[in-house]
Amino acid sequence: MAPRAVWKGTLKIAEIACPVSMYTATSTAGRISLNLVNRKTGHRLSRIYADTTTDKPVEAEDQVKGYETSEGKYVVLEPDEIAAAVPDSDKTLKVDSFLACNRIEPTYFDKPYYLLPSDEAGQEAFVLIREALRKRKTAAIAHAVLFRRVRPVLIRAHHDGLIATTLNFDYEVRSAKAAFKDIAKRKIDAEMLELAQHILKTKAGKFSPEKFEDRYEAALADLVKAKIEGRKVIPLRRPEPTKSNDLLNALRESAGAKQARAKGKKSSAAKSKKPAASTQRKAS
Known part of the structure; x- marks a missing residue:
């Protein structure tokens, strides 16, 4: 479990309220981290923000966010103005509705979080909500202010707890x-269809x-190791896409190879079950 919760609040369904804590369900800590360095000196680079017109570096206190109203023209948004626009958080995951788990459109999934009861007193209500969702194979749609934005959240039973998945807004999902x-x-x-199904x-x-x-991470690790050891890495050959006129032959070969392997496994299994010849002679 993560060392600390990223959000704490109350899960509220009708008049049932349960204190909960939210933890990140995924992590990129195991990935190889690369930095930008100067090819000539080998020194690490630092990012410097510069004015695109004057090319002069801009100090942190003069860096503000802006919205482009026309080409090269911006309306400046001060940090306190942006902060005032953020909705107030009442620390509540308020459930609006329920829907069947098999009716969820996966393209709206954003990021998963584990949801756990925050204290001993709320565990009974938590387990009640979890089991009700599990028995009905239902998910809850809730809303809460998370990370300075009002976010829709999908809540489902998951092992011994709940999983809360933030959802993309409709305008964020491209039309299929x-x-x-x-x-x-x-x-x-x-x-062709029959062979593909087989x-x-x-x-x-x-x-x-x-x-x-994770082939990318494995290849990157091999590349880093090879560079450290002074070895040359031979790049892997990528498979050529199957052409339309070769598709049927490719399907036949794939299905035939799999059928041959399946027959081989059955034959090996039958031989292993058959008593040895010496055993048969002794028995006779």
Whole structure:
């Protein structure tokens, strides 16, 4: 668990109130961190903000935020003006409605947080809310001021606790219809579709995130190690995309290879179950 909560408040459903604490569910601490350095000296670089017209550095006390009203023209927003515009937080996750978990559009998911009871007194109410959501396979939609903004939050039962996922606003999510509009309609050959379904069936598995491999991080670690040791790293070859006229052959080869491996496994299993010849002779 994170050393400290990123938010503390009250989860409120109708007249049921439960004190809760929110912790980040993900972390980038394990990633390799790279810095910008001077190629000539090897020294680390620092960021300096400069005026784009005069090219002169600007001190921190003169750096303010602004909104561009026209090209090169800005209205300046002072820090206290921005702070005054932030809505007041009443530290409440107020549930507005409920919906079935299978009706949630994943493109609206932003960032997950673990939600835990803040104290012993609130544990009974917390468990009651968790189990009610779990039994009904339902998620709660709530709103709260989080990180200086009013955010919609999706709350679901998750293992022994709750998981609260901040949601993107509608204006932040691109239209799927607009994104996919240039994909041409095609009629897929029945044999190709059958072979593709067979491949999917033979590759069926369980969701096991511990088996996921971050190939970028692994390659970056190898590159850093090689540079330290003075070795040359040979880049990996990327697979060529399958051409349309080769797609059916690729499907047949993929399905045939998988069928052969499946038969091989069955044959090996049958041999392992068959009693040894010496055992059979002794028995006779």
